[in-house]
Amino acid sequence: MIGLGAWLLRRLAQAAGVVVLMTLIVFVGLHAIGNPVDILIGDDLNQQERLQAIQRLGLDQPLWRQYLAFVDGALHGNLGKSFVYQEDAIRLILHRLPATLELALAALLLAVAVGVPLGLYAGMKPEHPLSKALMAMSIVGFSLPAFWVALMFIMVFSVQLGWLPASGRGETRALLGVQWSWLTLDGLQHLVLPAFNLALFKMSLVLRLTRAGVREVLPQDFVKFARAKGLTPARVVLMHVLRNTLIPLVTVLGLELGATIAYAVVTETIFAWPGAGKLILDSINSLDRPVVVAYLMVVVVIFVALNLVVDLLYKLLDPRVRLEGAR
Amino acid sequence: MMARKTFDEHSIWWRVGADFLQSRVAVAGLVLLGLVVLAALAAPWITPQNPYDLMQLDVLDARLKPGTPSSAAGYTYWLGTDGQGRDLYSAIVYGLRISLLVGIGSALIAAVLGTGVGLLAAYAGGKVDALLMRLVDLLLSFPTILMALMILAYVGKGVGNVVLTLVLLEWAYYARTARGQALVETRREYVEAARGQGIPRWRILSGHILPNCLPPLLVIGALQIARAITLEATLSFLGLGVPITEPSLGLLISNGYQYLLSNEYWISFYPGVALLATIVAINLVGDQLRDVLNPRLQK
Amino acid sequence: MSAEEVPTLDVRNLQTRFHTRAGVLPVVDGVSFKLHRGQVLGLVGESGSGKSVTGFSIMGLVDPPGRVEGGQVLFQGRDLLQLSNAERRALRGNRIAMIFQDPMATLNPVLRVDTQMIEAVQAHRRVSTVAARAQAADALALMGIPSPAERLRAYPHQLSGGMRQRVAIAIALLHGPDLLIADEPTTALDVTIQAQILSEMQKLVAERGTSLIWISHDLSVVAGLADQIAVMYAGRIVEHGTVDQVLDQPLHPYTQGLIGSLPSANSKTGRHGARLRQIPGMAPNLLQMPAGCAFAPRCARASAACATMPELASTPLDAPDHQVRCFHPGPALATTAATA
Numbered sequence: 001m002i003g004l005g006a007w008l009l010r011r012l013a014q015a016a017g018v019v020v021l022m023t024l025i026v027f028v029g030l031h032a033i034g035n036p037v038d039i040l041i042g043d044d045l046n047q048q049e050r051l052q053a054i055q056r057l058g059l060d061q062p063l064w065r066q067y068l069a070f071v072d073g074a075l076h077g078n079l080g081k082s083f084v085y086q087e088d089a090i091r092l093i094l095h096r097l098p099a100t101l102e103l104a105l106a107a108l109l110l111a112v113a114v115g116v117p118l119g120l121y122a123g124m125k126p127e128h129p130l131s132k133a134l135m136a137m138s139i140v141g142f143s144l145p146a147f148w149v150a151l152m153f154i155m156v157f158s159v160q161l162g163w164l165p166a167s168g169r170g171e172t173r174a175l176l177g178v179q180w181s182w183l184t185l186d187g188l189q190h191l192v193l194p195a196f197n198l199a200l201f202k203m204s205l206v207l208r209l210t211r212a213g214v215r216e217v218l219p220q221d222f223v224k225f226a227r228a229k230g231l232t233p234a235r236v237v238l239m240h241v242l243r244n245t246l247i248p249l250v251t252v253l254g255l256e257l258g259a260t261i262a263y264a265v266v267t268e269t270i271f272a273w274p275g276a277g278k279l280i281l282d283s284i285n286s287l288d289r290p291v292v293v294a295y296l297m298v299v300v301v302i303f304v305a306l307n308l309v310v311d312l313l314y315k316l317l318d319p320r321v322r323l324e325g326a327r
Numbered sequence: 328m329m330a331r332k333t334f335d336e337h338s339i340w341w342r343v344g345a346d347f348l349q350s351r352v353a354v355a356g357l358v359l360l361g362l363v364v365l366a367a368l369a370a371p372w373i374t375p376q377n378p379y380d381l382m383q384l385d386v387l388d389a390r391l392k393p394g395t396p397s398s399a400a401g402y403t404y405w406l407g408t409d410g411q412g413r414d415l416y417s418a419i420v421y422g423l424r425i426s427l428l429v430g431i432g433s434a435l436i437a438a439v440l441g442t443g444v445g446l447l448a449a450y451a452g453g454k455v456d457a458l459l460m461r462l463v464d465l466l467l468s469f470p471t472i473l474m475a476l477m478i479l480a481y482v483g484k485g486v487g488n489v490v491l492t493l494v495l496l497e498w499a500y501y502a503r504t505a506r507g508q509a510l511v512e513t514r515r516e517y518v519e520a521a522r523g524q525g526i527p528r529w530r531i532l533s534g535h536i537l538p539n540c541l542p543p544l545l546v547i548g549a550l551q552i553a554r555a556i557t558l559e560a561t562l563s564f565l566g567l568g569v570p571i572t573e574p575s576l577g578l579l580i581s582n583g584y585q586y587l588l589s590n591e592y593w594i595s596f597y598p599g600v601a602l603l604a605t606i607v608a609i610n611l612v613g614d615q616l617r618d619v620l621n622p623r624l625q626k
Numbered sequence: 627m628s629a630e631e632v633p634t635l636d637v638r639n640l641q642t643r644f645h646t647r648a649g650v651l652p653v654v655d656g657v658s659f660k661l662h663r664g665q666v667l668g669l670v671g672e673s674g675s676g677k678s679v680t681g682f683s684i685m686g687l688v689d690p691p692g693r694v695e696g697g698q699v700l701f702q703g704r705d706l707l708q709l710s711n712a713e714r715r716a717l718r719g720n721r722i723a724m725i726f727q728d729p730m731a732t733l734n735p736v737l738r739v740d741t742q743m744i745e746a747v748q749a750h751r752r753v754s755t756v757a758a759r760a761q762a763a764d765a766l767a768l769m770g771i772p773s774p775a776e777r778l779r780a781y782p783h784q785l786s787g788g789m790r791q792r793v794a795i796a797i798a799l800l801h802g803p804d805l806l807i808a809d810e811p812t813t814a815l816d817v818t819i820q821a822q823i824l825s826e827m828q829k830l831v832a833e834r835g836t837s838l839i840w841i842s843h844d845l846s847v848v849a850g851l852a853d854q855i856a857v858m859y860a861g862r863i864v865e866h867g868t869v870d871q872v873l874d875q876p877l878h879p880y881t882q883g884l885i886g887s888l889p890s891a892n893s894k895t896g897r898h899g900a901r902l903r904q905i906p907g908m909a910p911n912l913l914q915m916p917a918g919c920a921f922a923p924r925c926a927r928a929s930a931a932c933a934t935m936p937e938l939a940s941t942p943l944d945a946p947d948h949q950v951r952c953f954h955p956g957p958a959l960a961t962t963a964a965t966a
Contacts, residue, residue: 018465127690136352139614143606145557147564148580148599155592166588221731224687229746229797230719239745240734247736262470266561270584280473281565284480296473303468319781320735 004315011311015304022300023071023293082291084283089294093276097298098178099169100275103267104260106182106195111202112253119210120242124218126211134207141204146263150197150270157193165190167272194271198264202256209252213245247317254310258303346619356611363605367423374417375402379573384412390586393593407593410582415593418579419601425575426605429486430556433493438548440494441501446537448502449509450528460506466499475558479567489568493555504547508540542620549613553606560602576602632703634804634837635661635684641696642676642683651912653679653692655861658938659854661805664835668848668869670884671858674909677841680858681807684839685724686714701805720750723798727810729790733782739793740778746797765796770826788819795823802834809841824851845884849873857881860910860920863938867948875944877955879925880905919952927954 082089122131158166170190172179181187217223218241226236265277272278276295283291348354366373376383393407393415406415448459475492482488512518513536521531562568563577571578576598583594642654654676661667671677682688684699686706699706701722706714726732733742743762744755753761759778766774769792782790791811798806808827812820828851831838840848848855848869855872857865857880865878876882883905907924916922918933925932931953940946941955 021465139610140603140607143553143557143603143610145560145577145580145599145602145606147561147577148595148602151580151584151587151595152599155587155590155595159588159590219689221726221728222734224682224689225724225726225732225794226734227687228685228718228724230715230717230749231745232715232749235745235749239737244734244736259470262473265472265476266565269565281476284476285566287480292477299470299473303470307468318736319738320783 007315008312011308015308018304019297019300023297024067082283082288084286084288084291089290090298092291093279093294093298096274096276096279098180099273100261100264100268100277102180102182102191103194103198103264103273103275104257106191107198107202107260108253108257110195110199111206114199115203115206116210116246116249119207120214120237120245122207123211123214123245124237124241126215135211138204138207141207142201144200146197146201147266147270149200150194150267153193153197154270164193166193169274194267194273197271198260198267202260205256206249206253209249210245213249214241217241217244247314250317251310251314254306254313258306261302262299343619347615350615350618353611353615356608356615359604360608360612363423363601363608364427366420367427370420370424374414374420376414376417378413378418378421381572386412390591390594392591393597406597409579409594410586413574415579415597418574419576419598422574422576422579422598423601423605425486425569425573426556426559426602429490429493429559429575430552433490433497433555434548434552436490437494437497437551438501438544441498442505442537442540442544444498445502445505445507446509446540448506449513449536456506459502463499463502466496467503471496471558472561475562476565476567479562484567484570486569486573489559489562492562493558496558497551497555500547500551501544504543505540508543509536512536512539546613546617546620549609549616553609553613556602556606556609631662633660633662633700634665634702635659635839636700637680637684637697638700639697640680640683640694640699642679642688642692642694644692646691649913652861652915653912654683656697657858657861657863658697659856659863659866661837661839661854663804663837664831665854666831666838666840666848666852668845668852668855669839669841669858670843670845670848670855672843672909674860674912675858676861677843677858678809681724681809681839681841684807685718685722687724716750719746719798719803720801721803722805722807723801723803724807724809725791725794725798725811728814729787729794730782730814732794733790735782737781738778739780739782739785743778743793743797743800746800750801761800762796765800766793768799769793769796771796787815788822791815791819791823792826795826799830799834799836803836805837805839807839807841810843811840812847813842813844820847827851845873857884860912860915862920862951864921864951865949866938867944871944871948875948875957877941877943877948877950877957878921878952879927879954880921929954 082092085092118134122134125131154166157164168190169181170187171184172181172187173183174180175183181191223236223240226240231239262277264273264275265281267273268275268277269281276298280292280295282288283295371377378384389408389410389412391404391408393405394403395407396403402414404414404416406419409415409418444459444463448456474496478492478495479488482491518531518535521535522528559568559575560577560580563575564581566581569575569578574582579598580595580602583591583596583598586592586594637660638658640654640657641652644651644653657676657680659667669677669680679688679692682692683694684701684706686694688694694707697707701717706717709717733739740759740762743765744758747753747758747761748755751758762778763774766777771777771789771792777785777789777793782793785793791814795811812823815823824847827838827840830836838851840851842848845855852869855865855867855869856863857872857878859880865872865876865881872881873885876885887904905924910920910923916933918935919925919928922928922932936951936953938949938951940949943956
């Protein structure tokens with residue numbers, strides 16, 4: 001296990017490096033976007049007040065000094081105050097992050113629960129008309145423009161059928177100090193449409209990936225040998241085929257979680273889901289720089305962490321990789 | 328008895344084409360795509376109205392149901408009108424133009440750029456290769472939509488800017504594929520043989536390696552076009568893409584959002600269908616291309 | 627071994643075809659043989675001759691686009707092809723077992739050895755996991771594997787090739803099958819390990835009376851082990867007889883070609899240092915088979931008669947149980963025959 005520990009340390013160091021690099025890029029990039037002063041303060045202030053405002057926000061300092069101040073603040077957990085909300089940017093984001101996480105996780109769960117069994121079937125019986133239908137549907141599934149589907153969902157389920165609410169998060173209940181909506185019935189109702197919308201694309205992806213994985217595993221000798229041993233078909237499929245298919249799939253899914261969190265921006269906007277995604281869109285439009293920077297930092301950290309977890313998971317699940325040094 | 332050529336004797340492109348046509352679904356996709364492209368090209372001739380010409384719009388005709396005849400101009404709004412009185416059918420056809428232009432244009436530019444970088448990395452090797460690929464990996468590991476939002480916030484709206492954004496985000500895919508394929512090819516025997524004959528490296532690159540890189544690039548290209556079109560639509564929907572006077576499909580859908588709750592669904596519905604049809608067609612073609620070209624790569 | 631005793635395996639005119647987009651391939655085209663208790667059959671042929679698929683057909687493990695389409699496979703009198711899936715499954719791994727060529731591919735790389743052995747035990751006997759593991763450890767010990775308890779906890783990639791194959795054989799023999807089909811089990815192993823496994827198999831067959839079908843492309847491997855040899859070409863048996871008959875007096879030109887290309891055979895016939903003989907031409911394409919004898923395009927003796935399919939029959943050249951499918955059977959021609 002020593003080898004694993006050393007590997008972990010190395011990866012963590014790498015991860016830290018990536019985060020630092022990202023902050024630099026983000027900071028510089030954002031600076032170039034524009035001067036937020038003009039947006040916030042408006043034209044009807046005179047020159048004097050304008051200068052004062054600039055000084056107050058620290059925008060008159062040279063860029064490198066601003067960056068150092070930023071880093072200094074970051075190390076102390078302070079990523080600046082939002083220009084718009086006058087609150088700590090990081091606190092703003094962390095307050096809204098659980099909603100986004102909830103949405104992303106629900107979507108991923110849905111995608112797996114639907115995609116894996118269907119993909120398994122399509123992989124084991126590729127010539128069956130149902131399999132072909134599933135593959136055709138999966139192409140439509142990942143061709144669908146998510147934002148349009150969201151609108152159609154709202155139209156059908158909210159406006160015409162009136163079954164599900166069209167926006168908002170509904171009631172929440174606290175668990176571990178954080179507010180979650182899946183713990184209440186009303187919250188669940190609000191969660192269904194946006195989660196499904198976000199899941200559609202992933203569902204198709206998972207279906208196709210599972211099918212491809214199954215088709216790769218199925219002709220291998222050990223599957224035949226398992227059948228030669230006289231094992232029941234159920235055991236052959238679950239213990240041998242599915243298990244070997246899922247190991248690489250899990251790693252892909254882990255990375256997809258990151259992409260789902262990012263893509264939640266669109267879904268949150270349409271369903272008025274109060275998550276971090278909506279916040280970032282508004283912040284970009286209003287040039288609320290600290291919030292944008294803080295959000296990007298958080299996203300980078302999440303991505304890097306996910307990458308790390310996924311790599312670790314793969315090492316743990318696949319004994320060939322894990323025991324490389326243990327011969 | 329051997330008057331016609333056997334399968335294997337035809338050129339590789341003929342064989343690829345023949346294999347491609349095996350799938351009825353893919354052929355359907357190709358036909359659909361052809362129709363879409365034709366419609367987009369023929370837009371001025373097949374539509375009764377130019378939706379970008381504000382003079383031709385009659386705001387009194389706004390939000391009319393599909394099938395309503397227009398009050399002044401003497402034609403029927405087959406798909407209804409939007410909030411500004413635009414004939415939805417015309418707007419969709421012209422919107423397709425933008426979608427296709429942006430999608431294919433950005434893919435082409437990104438492909439050329441990315442392939443160039445990828446081949447350069449493979450050719451140069453060593454530190455240059457490592458550096459370029461680090462850059463590529465970094466770019467690809469970050470969520471596309473967020474990057475797009477930020478770039479557009481900087482450069483502003485407009486079709487050209489959207490294309491720029493897409494190119495910046497897409498070239499990395501081509502670079503990675505081209506480099507990977509080039510490295511595989513350089514290890515093949517025919518390259519050794521060519522080098523042994525004293526053919527200069529750049530000529531080997533362009534004459535031998537590049538053509539062999541084309542299949543996977545083609546596959547990626549097809550799927551990237553679909554992604555680019557979707558991304559442009561999403562960005563326009565969010566208000567960061569094309570200007571409001573020349574709406575693309577995404578913007579049309581966005582415009583229709585506010586009327587959904589009053590059940591005037593067609594403004595968002597039909598543009599979406601058109602968008603979906605286009606993307607499905609491209610994906611069907613790209614999918615079959617991938618199935619057809621991949622086993623060939625292993626031969 | 628009386629003549630009235632029901633043979634362990636009686637394959638009659640087995641036909642298995644593969645339905646591909648390019649056409650229908652008659653991979654196993656009318657194969658028949660009998661195997662009694664404790665007998666060893668060496669099934670020999672090139673790759674593509676249909677020998678492996680014959681083994682799969684007997685086990686009921688032919689995957690689409692292949693399908694067993696004709697004939698009978700009588701195992702102790704019961705036709706396996708007529709059984710239901712559940713009945714076949716009850717026999718597989720229990721009374722009939724099979725081992726494959728590449729032991730690394732045979733064992734599931736992500737599961738431990740004990741998992742894979744315990745599930746084989748529990749597939750046919752209702753025993754506790756503890757009892758199953760004990761049985762597995764015993765089976766490994768019987769195969770001469772040292773410290774079996776440790777090996778059980780290992781993953782396949784942690785074992786050597788020979789060890790893995792022994793594990794696979796141990797699994798196959800867990801329930802004391804009456805028939806074991808071995809598909810090129812030593813091809814992927816070192817020559818020394820090969821010899822070990824061969825001798826172990828010999829012992830097993832002698833001790834337990836298991837019937838064994840040893841599928842191989844290498845005549846020399848089965849020479850020491852087999853009682854009967856059947857040579858396959860393009861889906862059909864072209865020569866069949868006892869091991870002595872086939873090796874000492876091969877009658878089919880293809881068999882002669884196989885023997886002639888063996889270095890050891892040359893020393894037997896006193897042709898030390900002479901050039902190795904190769905069979906000219908390429909393996910047959912099952913899609914473009916000639917109407918008559920499949921070997922004719924590569925045969926030095928081919929004549930107009932060979933345009934019709936010869937039957938597998940005995941000849942006056944040797945005993946009646948030595949059968950050959952050829953219009954021109956006979957001893958190898960003089961050194962003017964095929965050269966490298």
